[in-house]
Amino acid sequence: MAFRQPAGSGGSPQETRAAHAEQPDEAPEGLAAGTERTTAAATGEQQAVPADDSSSPQRPGDRSSLSEMLFRDYRRLQRLVGRSYLALTLLVRLPSVIMPLSVLVYVSAASGSGWWGSLCAGAIYLGHAISTGITGLYAPWKHYQWGILIQTVLQVAAVLWLVRSLVDQAQDPSGPWPWYLCLLVGAASPQLGIATRIRWPSILYFHRDQSLSAVAMRHEAVMDALAMVVGALVAGVVAVAAGSLVGIMAGSGLLVLCTAMLLFHPTSGLPVWGTALWVRSKKHLNRAELRRRRARRFVRFLPVLGGGWLGLLWGSVQIGLVYFAASIDVIESIGAQFAALGLLSAISAVITAGFGVKRPWNLWVFCAAASVLATMLMSVPAGPFSMLLVLAVIGAATGPTLVAVFGIVPIISPRRFITGLSATTYVLIQVGMALGLVIAAGLGNFGGYQTVALLPVVASTLLLATAFLFIDRRRRVAMDMPVSARRRAAFSGRVVSGD
Template identity: 25%
Template sequence: MTSPKFPVPDSPTSDAAPGPGTDTARDATPAPDVVAPAKKVGRYSMLPRIAGKSYIPLGLFARVPLAMLTIGVLTLVTAVSQSYAIGGFAAGAVGVGAAIGAPLIGYLADRLGQKHVLLVAAVLNAIAVGAVVVLVYATAEFTTAATAAVLGTTFLAGASSPQVGPLSRVRWMALIKKMPTEQQGPLVDTALSLEGTADEVTFVLGPALVGLLAFMVAPWLPLVLAAAMTLTLVTMFAVHPTQLAVTGRHSGIADNAGYLPAESVNWFKVAVPVAGMVCMGAFFGSSQTALTAFTGVFGSVDQAGLMYAVMGASSAVTALSVAYWPVSFKHAWRWTLTAGLMAAGAVMFLLPDSLDTMIVVLLLVGLPVGPTMVAIFSVGSVIAPPQWMGTVMTALASGVVAGTALGSSIAGALAQSSGYQSAFVVPIAAAGSLFLLGLASAMVLRRQVTVR
């Protein structure tokens, strides 16, 4: 497929993004809305020219510590306490903390600007994660009080987690808003497709890195590495020149990438994509838990993570394809179609009777997952007023976290009482709910433009 081409400036670009009303604009990449008709590049090639060459890899690796946190806490606490229950509660506390803290971080970033909020969050999170390691190893016996202290600390680690993924999406929205109107729609799809793929890659990379380091060295190493990566990479992300495009709405800087002074949020409309992300999280959590029960039947529980990565890999690939879908194919209907395919595919979870056939099913089921996530984030970007974009994007991300915990717990209970086939009913139900919410989003957006 030949990718559409966009005109870009002739001169080489620096790694900085121009900040409105600042002197850095003189030495940075030419403003995106000043376009020369000289060279032609594809959509994905256009993104580094908009945000700078280092932005995409930085945005990818800066979100890895968050992907390592939950499984890292589970691994460490379980290994030291010798209790799967306490380890599970600790991991759940991380999820609850992230679900509560993420929208708060997004709100503060909208209000104060991303830079200072992310810098503070990076320091607090590194301290909290370090405290988890120290406290767990300092606990000689996991009494009720000691366990409560561990859970409180892991909750704080989750609540302070820097929300790189959602806030990166906000930056793309603001940067692309400076492009010519006819280019904005395709470029938004491209940026969100890239972000969806980055999420999928880190969902696979983070747990794999935790498992490798914990097995080869010690269970404390993944969390120590995550804290160090947070201090360095999140700090670099926070100060990257693209943050100038999303200065807080009370900063008083003019031409703030379309951030408007006063526009309220219709939280009823926002609740639709948030509920969609809860269902998406429930699909993830229940699939992983049911898959663990399935592999346990064959005595291969340790392969569950690798098998789950197969679904993540196919999902990541198809997420990239969304950039080339027609702009006329509205986001809500994309959501509806791909969620319908997810629901139909999830039924296949009930068919395999061997590990090999399950791998094939996971590969097929994963195909519509990435595009569905991209579509839901796209719907959220349409519904959210620009000055509330960070709040809405982080609310969507917290929906995934909350849904994952919910799906895992329900599927775990069913697997324990009735076997893995009953547990696989949960992802089927979650995907079916996603389909219905896709129809609801189409109704919500029927009078709204697709791209702001």
């Protein structure tokens, strides 16, 4: 399978790496922190200019408009990969949202039981977590594209099997529903969202701009939030217009289309670099060094765990919607109602990423506290409109939390760990959503909607507690931050420019 190189790259990746072999990754001695050396085209003289860092604070002399501030990350990445790839990072995430929601709505409506709907949808989310692990195994391969292609073919066969089984089971809704086939569909579906995350190290290495690692991770977090609203809206519209069974097949067809677009995009021809999900140390460490390493790993794991609590919150909210919609007989509108949460989540995530928060752990604490207050309101609504308002408030609180959790990873981790930690965060979000669906459905069978509404409060409380624990441990443990993070921390705000 042949793949093209990015247009305008100026030759093969090997030639480009050779041309830049002498360029240092570190700032040369004699320059202030946060500056880099450039060569004037006319005179050949080297000048010290401030490093371009989107997370640096706005200075009094800056008069950038609001749109420039909000879309600054987007424009910086657009110069590297173009608009088509950035749009593709959103499109490839939609099937992972459309299919579980469509299965949830169809099985819940056909069986008359929220338990079976949540079990089948939770099995898909759990399968997505397994698929992410599978993607991580073949991601370092030179021809990893074949792994994605094989998974896509298996996914089509599994979806056809699932659809036929669901139609047959609908004739006898009182029997057990094929949750195991849902698990198979989830495991066979390639997680293209994690594939785009893993591709960023190769893109940045090819363009020799590793300073954009944090920017790329913020962009991916924003795309996760946007995919939630767009995918839920598509699933809701298809469920109302043509039925949820059509939504399942539409999600599968969209996944095939996205796979083809991702595999034949010019960036797929870049050499694999920096995609290892685990880096083994070759140094022999003494007991004190091992304790420090364990302490650092624990601190780095806390944002990953925060992603799991966020998934638990979203999964329990989905089941809360199922029981609430069933109580007022509007179960087909679950997708459209969940889109309200995704809409405010996406808007708040875009605004947060545009501001480029320097200390995302403080944002994590603030938004987690807001999530606790917002989820307490889930027991209040008595109609669809009031529920939409509650979901909007929850979305406005969880969107920035998602950006903060993914934004912390590049700040506290060496560059070689960023890909693995980001992938693990994505896995725990999927596992959390699966557990949220199943646990909330069990609570619903025991005590109804009011009992289900307690689980989002518990999840958001755990999210807040993890944020407080992270801040406490980060102050006690010396982290070996990457060079780009140290430059941002040391940047004094004084512009150094050449005459």
